Amino acid sequence: MNNVYRVSFFESQKRTRIFLMILTYIILILGVCVVLLPFTWTLSTSLKPLQEAFKWPPDFIPSKFMWSNYSQALEKLDMIKCTENTLIVTFSVLIGTLFSNSLAAFGFARLRSPWKDAIFSMVLATMMLPYQVTLIPLYILYRNLHWLDTFKPLTVPAYFGNAFYIFLLRQFFLGIPKEYDEAALIDGCSYPRIYWSIILPMARPALITVGIFSFMGSWNDLMGPLIILSSYEKHTLALRLAVFRQDAFSYALNFTILAAGSIMMTLPLIIIFFFAQKYFIRGVVVSGLKG
Amino acid sequence: MSQGKSALMKHENRWFFIFILPWIIGFFSFQIGPMVYSLIMSLCNWEIISSPKFIGLENYKTFFTDPLIKQCFKVTFLFALMTIPTGIVLGILLALLMNQPVKGITIFRTLYYLPAVTSAVSAAILWIFVFDPQYGILNYLLKRYFSIQGPPWLGSETWALPALAIMSLWGIGGSMIIYLAALQSIPTQLYEAAEIDGANSIQKFFSITLPMLTPAIFFNLVMGIIGTLQTFTQAFVTTNGGPANATLFYALYLYNNAFRYYKMGYASALAWMLLIIIFVITRIVFRTSNWVYYEAESR
Numbered sequence: 001m002n003n004v005y006r007v008s009f010f011e012s013q014k015r016t017r018i019f020l021m022i023l024t025y026i027i028l029i030l031g032v033c034v035v036l037l038p039f040t041w042t043l044s045t046s047l048k049p050l051q052e053a054f055k056w057p058p059d060f061i062p063s064k065f066m067w068s069n070y071s072q073a074l075e076k077l078d079m080i081k082c083t084e085n086t087l088i089v090t091f092s093v094l095i096g097t098l099f100s101n102s103l104a105a106f107g108f109a110r111l112r113s114p115w116k117d118a119i120f121s122m123v124l125a126t127m128m129l130p131y132q133v134t135l136i137p138l139y140i141l142y143r144n145l146h147w148l149d150t151f152k153p154l155t156v157p158a159y160f161g162n163a164f165y166i167f168l169l170r171q172f173f174l175g176i177p178k179e180y181d182e183a184a185l186i187d188g189c190s191y192p193r194i195y196w197s198i199i200l201p202m203a204r205p206a207l208i209t210v211g212i213f214s215f216m217g218s219w220n221d222l223m224g225p226l227i228i229l230s231s232y233e234k235h236t237l238a239l240r241l242a243v244f245r246q247d248a249f250s251y252a253l254n255f256t257i258l259a260a261g262s263i264m265m266t267l268p269l270i271i272i273f274f275f276a277q278k279y280f281i282r283g284v285v286v287s288g289l290k291g
Numbered sequence: 292m293s294q295g296k297s298a299l300m301k302h303e304n305r306w307f308f309i310f311i312l313p314w315i316i317g318f319f320s321f322q323i324g325p326m327v328y329s330l331i332m333s334l335c336n337w338e339i340i341s342s343p344k345f346i347g348l349e350n351y352k353t354f355f356t357d358p359l360i361k362q363c364f365k366v367t368f369l370f371a372l373m374t375i376p377t378g379i380v381l382g383i384l385l386a387l388l389m390n391q392p393v394k395g396i397t398i399f400r401t402l403y404y405l406p407a408v409t410s411a412v413s414a415a416i417l418w419i420f421v422f423d424p425q426y427g428i429l430n431y432l433l434k435r436y437f438s439i440q441g442p443p444w445l446g447s448e449t450w451a452l453p454a455l456a457i458m459s460l461w462g463i464g465g466s467m468i469i470y471l472a473a474l475q476s477i478p479t480q481l482y483e484a485a486e487i488d489g490a491n492s493i494q495k496f497f498s499i500t501l502p503m504l505t506p507a508i509f510f511n512l513v514m515g516i517i518g519t520l521q522t523f524t525q526a527f528v529t530t531n532g533g534p535a536n537a538t539l540f541y542a543l544y545l546y547n548n549a550f551r552y553y554k555m556g557y558a559s560a561l562a563w564m565l566l567i568i569i570f571v572i573t574r575i576v577f578r579t580s581n582w583v584y585y586e587a588e589s590r
Contacts (some may be wrong), residue, residue: 025393028399038417041428053509054426100313107310132562135495136549137325160317220410222524238412244527262416273408285472
C-alpha cells in the first residue's frame with residue numbers, strides 16, 4: 001500500500017516536471033518569436049517586390065524572392081564604398097584601442113607609483129563624463145585642425161586610451177599572479193618586455209573582449225560620423241543608412257532597399273557575436289558587476 | 292640597501308608614467324582641455340560664423356526659461372518611467388528563465404541577447420518596418436488577433452514615445468546578462484540552508500534571490516537613468532524629435548542646437564547642465580541606495 005502511494009507520488013512529480021519543462025519551452029519559444037520579429041519581418045520585407053511591401057494584409061513569405069533588392073541596395077546606398085570606409089575606421093580604432101589601453105592598464109595593474117591611486121580615480125571619473133560635454137569643443141578643435149571630413153577625428157582619439165577599456169583590462173591584469181613579473185625581473189627582463197611577452201599573451205581573452213567592444217562601437221557609431229563626415233564618398237555604413245532613411249523621398253520609393261541595406265549592415269555583427277559570444281558577455285558582466 | 296630600493300621604486304615609478312603616457316596626453320587634449328573650452332563657450336553667444344561674444348550666465352538663464360527644455364525633461368521623464376521599471380522586472384524574469392536547466396538554453400540566451408548587439412541605426416530601421424502604420428507587421432497582428440486598430444505609432448504624438456520605449460525594451464538582453472551573471476554567482480549553500488528551514492520557492496526568491504540581485508538592479512538603474520538622458524540615435528533615426536516634439540530627447544535637442552542651429556554657446560551650456568543633472572541624479576540614487584545588499588559588507 002505504502003509502495004503504491006510512493007510510485008504514484010513519483011509519477012505525479014515526474015509529470016509536473018515534464019509539464020513545467022514544456023511550459024518553459026513554450027514561453028522561451030514565444031519570447032524568441034517576439035525578439036526575432038523585427039529581424040524576420042525586415043528580412044521578409046527586404047526580399048519582397050516593392051508593391052508587395054505595400055500590400056494589406058501583408059504576407060510573411062514573399063511571393064517571389066527579390067534578391068535583386070540586395071544588389072540594388074549595394075548600388076544605391078553605395079554600400080561597398082561605405083563598408084570600406086567603415087572598415088578603415090573600425091580597424092584603425094581597434095589597433096589604437098588595444099595598444100593604448102593595454103599600456104595604461106599594465107601601468108595601473110602591475111607597476112607601483114605613489115601617484116597611481118589618484119590618477120586611477122581620475123580615469124574612473126572620466127567614465128562618468130557624458131560625451132556631450134566634449135563633443136562641441138572637439139568639433140571646433142577638429143575644424144581648426146582642418147580634420148573635418150577626414151577619418152582622423154574618429155580614429156586618433158582611440159590611440160590615447162579610454163577609461164572603460166582601461167578599467168576592463170586592468171581588472172583582468174590584476175588577476176595574473178605577480179610572481180610572473182618578479183621572476184622575469186630577476187631574470188633581467190625590462191618592463192616593456194614583461195608587458196609584451198608575459199602579460200599580453202596571458203591576457204588574450206581580455207584583449208579579445210576589448211577588441212569586440214571596440215569593433216562594435218565604431219561599426220555602430222552614428223554621432224561621430226554624423227558631425228565629422230560631410231562628403232558622400234566618406235560615409236560610414238551607419239551614417240549612410242541614417243541619411244537614406246531621413247530622405248523621405250527615397251524612403252517610400254526604396255522601402256525594400258532600405259530593408260536590405262539594414263539587414264546587410266547587421267549581419268556581420270551577428271556573425272561576430274555568434275563566434276565570440278563568451279568574450280563579449282564576459283565584458284558586459286565584468287563592467288556590470290564590478291563597475 | 293634602502294637606497295637601492297628607493298632607486299628601484301623611482302625606476303618603477305618612471306615606467307608607470309611611460310606606460311600611462313598615452314592616456315595622460317589624451318586626458319589633457321581630449322578631455323580636460325575641451326572641458327575648459329566648453330565651459331568658457333557656455334558663457335558666450337557663438338553662432339560659429341560670427342566671433343564669440345561673452346554674455347555671462349545668459350545661456351544658463353535661457354536654459355531655465357526655454358519651453359523646449361521643459362519638453363525635453365517631460366519626454367525624458369516619461370521615457371524613463373516607461374522603460375526603467377519594466378526593464379528591471381522583465382530583465383530579472385528573463386534572467387530567471389535563462390537560468391532554467393533545460394536543454395538548449397544557451398541557444399535561447401544567444402537569441403535573446405541578439406538585439407543588444409544590433410547597431411542602434413539598424414535596430415531603429417528594423418522597427419520602422421514593424422511600426423509602419425499601414426504596412427507594418429505590428430498593426431497587422433493587432434488587427435488580426437486582437438481586432439484592435441493599431442495607432443500610427445511613430446507618426447503619432449501619443450504613441451511615438453511608447454513606440455521608442457518598446458524599441459528600447461527590445462534591447463533588454465544587455466541587462467538580462469548582468470542579472471544572469473548575478474544569479475549564477477549566488478552561493479548554492481544559501482538555497483540549501485533555506486530548504487532545510489523549509490522555505491518554499493517564493494520565499495527563497497524574496498529572501499535570497501532578490502536581495503542578492505540588488506547590486507545588479509542598482510547598476511542597471513543608474514545606467515538606465517544616464518542612458519535615458521543621453522538617448523540620441525534611436526530618436527534621431529526614427530522620429531527626429533517629432534511629431535510636435537513628442538520625442539525630443541535632451542541629447543537630440545543638444546545636437547540640434549549645436550549642429551542644426553549652430554548655437555554653439557547655448558549647446559555647450561546644455562552639455563554642462565547635462566553633466567550636472569547626471570551627477571546630481573547619480574548622487575541621489577547612491578544616497579538612497581541602502582536597499583542594495585552587498586555580500587562583502589556582511590563578511
